[in-house]
Amino acid sequence: MTFTFQSEDLKRDSSRKMSQQHLFSLAMEEDVKTADTKKANRVLDHEKENTRSICLLEQKRKVVSSNIDVPPARKSSEELDMDKVTAAMVLTSLSTSPLVRSPPVRPNEGLSGSWKEASCVPSSTSSSGYWSWSAPSDQSNPSTPSPPLSADSFKPFRSPAQPDDGIDESEASNLLFDEPIPRKRKNSMKVMFKCLWKNCGKVLSTAAGIQKHIRTIHLGRVGDSDYSDGEEDFYYTEIKLNTDSVAEGLSSLAPVSPSQSLASPPTFPIPDSSRTETPCAKTETKLMTPLSRSAPTTLYLVHTDHAYQATPPVTIPGSAKFTPNGSSFSISWQSPPVTFTGIPVSPTHHHPVGTGEQRQHGHTILSSPPRGTVSLRKPRGEGKKCRKVYGMENRDMWCTSCRWKKACQRFID
DNA sequence: CTTGCCGGGTA
């Protein structure tokens, strides 16, 4: 809870400073929560790699998820539904391409889980979502967080890059915990309306329905269902489910977008406090085209997933790389980290541990030269000396220095 | 292992 607030405040202030602290704390929390899960996942991951069969992978995940006790209790039935839906979408996308799988998962989690549970009462939906995913990124860099928009853009790219990481998968498993039920959302295109009210993930197929839900359930306007001042708009978001797009996305990483759309709204909303009276203001009204919204959201979510992965800045480039490589993507991921280190985390001053270490290393190296204390021994001359020229047999032919085992005077370098 | 030669010891 505390964290959430901090992040919120900081964000509003538009000061990115917080990112570091926030991230750290989040990361810590995340680790604790998912530690068990991660272990299990890693083991599974291993197996996965061996088999390489997507199907198997999927199954394993499911198993894992079931084993892991994800906190079902805290989610309401409605929430669960949402999760399932999102999970289904994710799975669908994943099934298409193994690489992508990890990223998608996280986003969902972030959305449904984090922000729902969220502690975000009125304050910020986005923050909750934000931290939820950010936390995972231990390695990651804090840099991403800094600029909201820019960060978003980065995120999407990054997520794709992460393909093989066990960590992601583990988290994903958490999200997936319940078997995703694709059937529901399988339709190529479907527009749903999701209630953004804290702790309420209700999704309805009609705007009217969701509005009514909000009015009656959350705004307490029971009787006057007709009365609508438009406030409900702030509390729900339009979700566009597009199976087709998802499938495509898989190949290109796009998959995330669909699920993200859900999540995104919350995130963005925070900033636009102006619009909403309540903290949980609805991001964009349904008026906005789903597409417009989805794009950003997608990115945002993706970002979240990989945020902890750090490499972030690399973004697109990385994703592009790994996409082509299919199996090798894992490698691509790794490279990013390196890059990342090199890349200054940017504006944020926080020095991620990883980065710091690297930097320090560099320093140490530089400093090392001073050590000079080492003997001044001049580099051994390359040319042949008496010893080698004349051989041990003709030692009498050597120069005196050579005879004395001193620096050769005859064949000076 | 071979080379090159520094650091030291001895006469």
Next chain:
DNA sequence: TACCCGGCAAG
């Protein structure tokens, strides 16, 4: 100082 050699580091 002239000579030698132990031993290290580089190759």
